Amino acid sequence: MAITVIVLVRSRNLFSVVVMGGIYSFLMATVLVALDAPDVAMTEASVGAGMSTVLLLSALYLCRSEEAKSLRGLWLPLAVAVTTGGMLVFGTLDLPAFSDPAAPIHTHVAPRYLNDALRETGVPNVVTDVLASYRGFDTLGEVTVVFTAGAGVIALLRRRRNRKQAGPQ
Amino acid sequence: MRHDLVLRVIAKLMMPFTLLFALYVQFHGDFGPGGGFQAGVIAAAMVILYALIYGLDQARKALPDWLVETMLAGGVLLYAGVGMAGLMLGGNFLDYFVLHADPVQGQHRGIFWVEAGVAVTVSGVMLKIFYMFAGRGRDPE
Numbered sequence: 290m291a292i293t294v295i296v297l298v299r300s301r302n303l304f305s306v307v308v309m310g311g312i313y314s315f316l317m318a319t320v321l322v323a324l325d326a327p328d329v330a331m332t333e334a335s336v337g338a339g340m341s342t343v344l345l346l347s348a349l350y351l352c353r354s355e356e357a358k359s360l361r362g363l364w365l366p367l368a369v370a371v372t373t374g375g376m377l378v379f380g381t382l383d384l385p386a387f388s389d390p391a392a393p394i395h396t397h398v399a400p401r402y403l404n405d406a407l408r409e410t411g412v413p414n415v416v417t418d419v420l421a422s423y424r425g426f427d428t429l430g431e432v433t434v435v436f437t438a439g440a441g442v443i444a445l446l447r448r449r450r451n452r453k454q455a456g457p458q
Numbered sequence: 459m460r461h462d463l464v465l466r467v468i469a470k471l472m473m474p475f476t477l478l479f480a481l482y483v484q485f486h487g488d489f490g491p492g493g494g495f496q497a498g499v500i501a502a503a504m505v506i507l508y509a510l511i512y513g514l515d516q517a518r519k520a521l522p523d524w525l526v527e528t529m530l531a532g533g534v535l536l537y538a539g540v541g542m543a544g545l546m547l548g549g550n551f552l553d554y555f556v557l558h559a560d561p562v563q564g565q566h567r568g569i570f571w572v573e574a575g576v577a578v579t580v581s582g583v584m585l586k587i588f589y590m591f592a593g594r595g596r597d598p599e
Contacts, residue, residue, distance in 0.1 A: 331492060332495060
């Protein structure tokens with residue numbers, strides 16, 4: 290993954306950047322499988338590697354495939370990136386150790402989900418239980434977000450076409 | 459790619475299996491990894507593969523724009539409709555226990571329809587975004 294990121298940053302050809310991004314997503318999916326999260330891995334592989342690669346390629350078809358030289362200096366973006374990354378790493382320092390059984394997240398509602406989900410819903414996949422049943426409101430919100438994204442794309446791309454049609458008249 | 463025989467044949471062979479896998483992910487999501495979101499993306503990927511190999515116009519003929527736009531809203535409405543059905547039957551919003559005489563069966567039913575709503579919306583949105591992007595460069599404006 291580190292090699293992929295280095296190649297990604299150094300590459301100037303946007304086509305290879307998109308393909309490397311897809312490779313990175315697949316590697317990320319294997320990491321998620323190793324972390325015993327097949328549901329998330331599946332989403333990462335299909336959306337991150339498949340769908341976004343196709344969408345980026347079709348966007349690339351509309352513009353030039355060579356990255357333009359940056360006009361301003363690189364120091365400000367670098368400083369912003371380093372600061373944000375540093376703050377994120379600083380934030381993770383307070384998190385409980387990885388797979389610590391006494392962590393708050395494992396003592397609040399997680400035991401109830403893991404122990405009672407099968408009896409209460411009859412569905413063995415706990416991820417599906419939490420997603421669709423216990424947290425049904427959240428998922429409804431997520432679906433609404435996805436719908437809004439689609440509606441936004443329609444609104445943005447369609448209005449431009451209408452305006453161009455109206456222009457020469 | 460419209461004249462590449464190998465790609466055309468392989469794509470045509472793969473499509474039913476992709477759709478079958480999407481349905482498997484959808485309906486087996488109760489027992490294994492997967493669910494509406496993943497299934498919707500896989501189903502959309504099948505149509506996008508078709509569009510890449512056979513051309514956007516063919517895909518638009520098979521799955522027209524009005525249908526995709528209906529899917530976009532229909533999934534959300536289906537999801538919210540499950541919630542309203544719970545309300546009508548005397549429970550809370552998105553309460554699945556009242557959907558069937560047996561509460562566990564009710565949960566099954568509720569999760570099934572909710573996941574179906576998720577899948578419909580997700581595949582509709584993915585397809586719509588792809589149609590929009592792919593159609594932009596070539597539409598006569």
